[in-house]
Amino acid sequence: MELYSEYPRHLVAVDCIVFGYDILEKEIKLLLIKRSFRPAMGKWSLAGGFVMENESLDDAASRILFQLTGLRDVYMEQSFTYGDIQRDPGARVISTSYSALIKIQDIDRKLKELNGAQWQSLARLPHLIFDHRDMVSRALNVLQMQVKVKPVGFALLPEKFTLVQLQNLYEAIYQREIDKRNFRKKILSMNLLEKLEEKERETSKKGAFYYKFNEERYELHKKQGFDFSLDVN
Amino acid sequence: MELYSEYPRHLVAVDCIVFGYDILEKEIKLLLIKRSFRPAMGKWSLAGGFVMENESLDDAASRILFQLTGLRDVYMEQSFTYGDIQRDPGARVISTSYSALIKIQDIDRKLKELNGAQWQSLARLPHLIFDHRDMVSRALNVLQMQVKVKPVGFALLPEKFTLVQLQNLYEAIYQREIDKRNFRKKILSMNLLEKLEEKERETSKKGAFYYKFNEERYELHKKQGFDFSLDVN
DNA sequence: CCAAAAGTGTTTTCTCTACACCCATGT
């Protein structure tokens, strides 16, 4: 029954680009790992692993993310497959990268420690092994595109967030400043946010109202062919 | 020296989604193959093949496209990797799809015949094997996105083309009508087209001026962060 | 009472859209 038997077989891996957003430092961060095995032991890398016989690529990516963070059902998307022969000095490995957007505060800290993982500022990344830097660049590009067309940003913020925090996030992704009034006008006119009674009181005396993202309203808009473009400024 | 030796190995394939544009019928077409081997012999499929030990994914895609069309140095881009366990009934195969934009008139007709390939209208595709229809849908989505942001359309037209032909192409990609005056205003204002002396005289008595795409001007624009959006109508 | 961050509208500019007639020429 086994067809194609004369063709070569390859090691296939998955690497996860885990994005998080640090509200205090107003920075995008990546969850990186100090490799504990050869080759490139002790160097920084993305979280990765090999694809097993009985799992799909998507399953492999979910498994690796779970082992690292203890999280399931995370917003994750395949981004690109890297197939150069010499990309991994250990062996010829074909690797598919996945990017995940997670809420920093949600991850299991013990697992993180256990895996030797740390959050690192995207703006000041250490040297990464192999072609992992390319993986990050490409994923960031895609993120910047997608943020214009989908409300992906909310996956990076806690359930409750202030408009200032949301704007800071968008500024971090776009890498430029956005006019406060235009931003609020636009984001509120989309009608996807629900204003809460509660205020955030850590960062200002006046306090800023919390909002939350309303998934149901978004689903409605989507069905009506709504365009979530955020081309403010 | 061979590390990772305890991990499973997989068949890895590449499938090529070859887009062409038929100027006369004003339709996007796909170059499809009647499979000559098992499983699914005699069914329509994309052009595909297995990745060898000594070639990268990109090389494999180029090779397969070359074997099919006799073309090299074609605009080709990786689109997505399909990794479900059961996607190919013959065996567990992980497959990366590539999409290519080619000029229909450029391909080697003998090779095409030899491979049992035919151009088929995208609007009226036959049933395709496995998940090849998904591959096409995804690639088409990407094409529709990219056309807004890059001048990819020119890869589908001959060197010399009229504005009417260019507009027809955009209408075929977007799947809707575009206002003639708005289209011309916008496309000409980008300053990427060079008007030739010569006229196309097949389709009208008056004749339509030929234009050609000016690659150098485009490179300039790109460096200045130019946005090639074509949101006409 | 004052420093610090939150919150709020209007005007101007630009881009998108809708729309209809003349031109050139082969038959």
Place this chain on the structure above:
DNA sequence: ACATGGGTGTAGAGAAAACACTTTTGG
């Protein structure tokens, strides 16, 4: 001379951009 497809401009609507002051309250 007429049928056929190629080519052209303008006015109105809507979206994006620029811009500065008032509010709240903990210390």
